[in-house]
Amino acid sequence: MLAELVEATFPDKSMRILDVAGGKGQTQAALRRAGYENVVSVDTRTKYASGRPNYRYGAFDWREPLDEVDLLVAMHPDEATDHVLLAAKHNRVPCVVVPCCIKPSATTYHLNDRAGWMAHLRRLLPEAEQQSLPIHGCNAALVYDPRGAPRPTNAAAARLFLRGFDASQLDDAAAVAVAAMIRERLTPRPECSNS
Ligand SMILES: C[S@@+](CC[C@H](N)C(=O)[O-])C[C@H]1O[C@@H](n2cnc3c(N)ncnc32)[C@H](O)[C@@H]1O
Helix, strand or coil: CHHHHHHHHCCCCCCCEEEECCCCCHHHHHHHHCCCCCEEEEECCHHHHCCCCCEEECCCCCCCCCCCCCEEEEECCHHHHHHHHHHHHHHCCCEEEECCCCCCCCCCCCCCCHHHHHHHHHHHCCCCEEEECCCCCCCEEEEECCCCCCCCCHHHHHHHHCECECCCCCCHHHHHHHHHHHHHHHCCCHHHCCC
């Protein structure tokens, strides 16, 4: 689902993507299936990151130079969440981040609820737009593009969201309404309301 959002928003398949907190590599694999060939993942866990092609072992830190990266992508990046948003902001590099658990590590954060966590992340990068993925639980995605490229329209985003359903009979307004109704039922899942 993340790869589809990336594709809808950043269709240039030659972009050099850094998949932060890549874990087992599912996001990288999905991006490659979608046609992105320049994807490198970084993760702090040796079992995932060591000795694998297109993987880097280490802690992503927003204070380090961000060279040769056109797009930052992060799916449930845990302690790297703040870092990705701050790196995007300071380097003016686009990003797509799907935050999950409340695990700030680059900044101070005292609250303990999902809404406060999202507000904290929005403050780090106010220019980011919030979208949602068609998944259960923590499905908010923060999308930032400093170049101001056109965003998918509401109808295009809704059709993306409804991928997997047969929405071909729906006109744009109906697709937007159905997607909104499903989103409402999907969020939030109680176990995602806290870290
Ligand atoms: C919940 S997993 C998500 C993995 C993957 N993106 C996915 O969706 O399946 C979080 C990952 O973040 C990694 N991580 C946490 N802080 C990090 C940092 N500063 N830099 C790189 N990886 C980090 C952890 O090692 C872990 O593999």
